[in-house]
Amino acid sequence: VLNNPVYASLKKNIDKQGHCICLGLDPDLEKIPSYYEKTIKGLEAFLLDVIAASKDHVIAYKPNISFFEAYGIDGLRLLEKCRKKIPSDIPFILDAKRGDIGNTAAKQATYLFDYFGADAVTVNPYMGYDSIAPFLNYEDKLIFVLALTSNPGAKDFESLRLESGKRLFEEVIEKTNTWAKNNVGFVVGATQAYLEHVRALTPYPFLIPGVGHQGGSYADAKKGRDTHGVAIINVSRAFLYSWESPKDLDLTIKHLIKSMLS
């Protein structure tokens, strides 16, 4: 539905792979296989192995910048290295959940799109239109706006009912639909009972976290999306930390994907 190069690339990869799984890169020294040294160098070897073994099998990558930031500037250098290893036809979705007053949001967009070369980002809509407009001005990128997230706290504010009868996340989707410049999508958690209802609110793509470790299923997450725009289903921990040795990692990842689909 979007006339946008990142959207086109996602669609092409979904057709080619026959699934819509995006690999989340959430590097954590405490969790990497014992095969790797528990140092920033070991983390780098782990991530580069993962990228090399998965790049023929996933539709996109979603590094969460916070996991890199936790290692300070060394971690951000690692993010730069990962970025360079990801082929240009596989979208690099930088999960950063930014958003701020206009002049600041413009700086955030510079960092994520221009400095790190992100193809897509996630943004937090709490502060309203001008807090995401500088991202929307990048018309060849994709901006995923947080709508209804996969965590328990989604009930605290996101799903509160407004005076209008709508829930807050519905208002976020409806307003963003009108702000869209051929380059928006929404983050909607796979763990949400609302997921099917939410599909009807917008034709734009969904980035769906919460499958695997957080308890959502691939089949439920995918349901209905074929006729309502692209779904990008993100899996992080269930793929990153469920193997011991990088030997034949390519086959291991193929197998993990296959078992998630069935």
Place this chain on the structure above:
Amino acid sequence: VLNNPVYASLKKNIDKQGHCICLGLDPDLEKIPSYYEKTIKGLEAFLLDVIAASKDHVIAYKPNISFFEAYGIDGLRLLEKCRKKIPSDIPFILDAKRGDIGNTAAKQATYLFDYFGADAVTVNPYMGYDSIAPFLNYEDKLIFVLALTSNPGAKDFESLRLESGKRLFEEVIEKTNTWAKNNVGFVVGATQAYLEHVRALTPYPFLIPGVGHQGGSYADAKKGRDTHGVAIINVSRAFLYSWESPKDLDLTIKHLIKSMLS
């Protein structure tokens, strides 16, 4: 009202200075005085001059991390250098507007508090309790939750009325009041007509941006706060970019503060 070392330090500095002005550090190469080279080295010289000249006159510093991130890793190194130059009795409020599912928010807290040594941070409440809980676990720090911000987009979601009759920002304040661990405050913009009303909702400190360039006045921002807990009034652009030469910058900054108070 808070039994917290950062709060105590803010109160002490307010008593000592006779005002509650915090200096926002939003470095921008396009705006620095022509005295400085338009390079990252020039930006560093500018910021270190500003810190040296202002440290006897302000109650706190609020660097906005996004302005540093816009220069990539060089910018983050600059933030580290600034951090080292700020005396330990002047709170370092790192404005980062983070928040994410629990395991990710914990990484964000590590980055801001442990890596950068922030005394206080700003967080975005959209994703609910578990997205800010890892910050609240740092009981000796201060966590400023976005409530009603100073930008035009605050009307899009923050000030919508809920089915309960409350506005979203009121719900954010009321819920956070119950989550508080002696270490919360709220971001409330000086430009908001609601500001006086909001004071009555919580005894916790306010971080108030929007004075100066964005149109809010110091006197309005401060009103009523003396009896309702500490106000930290942030000024960035109006102090950073309204002078030409660093000669006698100490006096210039004293004068800028004095004229804002009157």
